[in-house]
Amino acid sequence: MSQNFDKNRDRDSLNTPWVGRFAPSPSGPLHLGSLVAALASFFIAKQRGGQWLLRIEDLDPPRVVEGADQSILQSLEDFGLEWDGPVVYQSHNFARYQTRLMELMEKSIVYGCDCSRKQVEERTGGSYDGYCKERGLLSVSGDKSIAYRVDFSDGKHQFNDQVQGLCEFSSPSDCHDFIIKRKDGLYAYQLAVVCDDIEQGVNHVVRGYDILDSTPRQNFLYQCFAQAEPIYFHIPLVKNDMGIKFSKSAGSQAIESNKASELLVTALGHLGQKTEAAMLTAKPRELIAHFVKHWQTENLPSNLNR
Ligand SMILES: [Zn+2]
Structure with missing residues (x-):
């Protein structure tokens, strides 16, 4: 299940045409943290x-806020960000999944699980613990959860994260x-x-550092589907003055379009890019065009150094 780090593969992939993506969940309007992720993925592509x-990413109907997709x-x-x-x-x-x-x-490689969310929470405080691993509950009837069996037996x-460097996961407590x-x-x-990124030909993934722990799980799935894993860039999170991550659930403020240039300059500064006061009065599209030319991926700060 484990894969040896192959530097040559990464180097080759960096020379192929890039397909990147921005994948917000429509649980609220864009906030500064999601703008930062959008910009980094846009410029890198x-x-x-x-x-x-x-x-x-409207997988979870109760979390979908009506109209949030259009607002995003x-x-x-x-x-000034145009998607392809x-x-x-x-x-x-859902049929694809x-x-x-x-x-x-x-x-x-998967097994059935009949634990309720409450039972899992009482046992572990949150994430799934593999309780049903040996209970033989897998069926196609669809009345049970299905869990993926993580196996570190071979190491x-x-x-190699392009921002955070070599990331290693080795024990069940890691993943x-x-x-x-x-x-x-x-x-x-x-x-x-993973299904969507494979289907859409996404070969590099730029997202917040808070998703880093999901990466081995997703890489296991890529391996199961005999597909090449994407190149990853896990970028630093934007935190507010209290040191709390900006996110929709934390009630962070929506970004206001009438302050677009100011917010772009703030977000680009967070991403380690060279900004100047004159940019505050530029049009958003002019700023985007400027940074398509002048973006420096190597200036992205890693969380580990902050
Ligand atoms: Zn279970």
């Missing part, structure tokens, strides 16, 4: 003449079994993201 795809698209336009191709909605892709899930079931899992389809029938984030 565009600087190599690549494509920047947009995917709305409008904000991206107001901030049609907007993809995960809620339209099911097909991939059947592939995993045939490989016996550790490494990947344990995880649910890929929920008891209520919803597909889990880990499975959906």
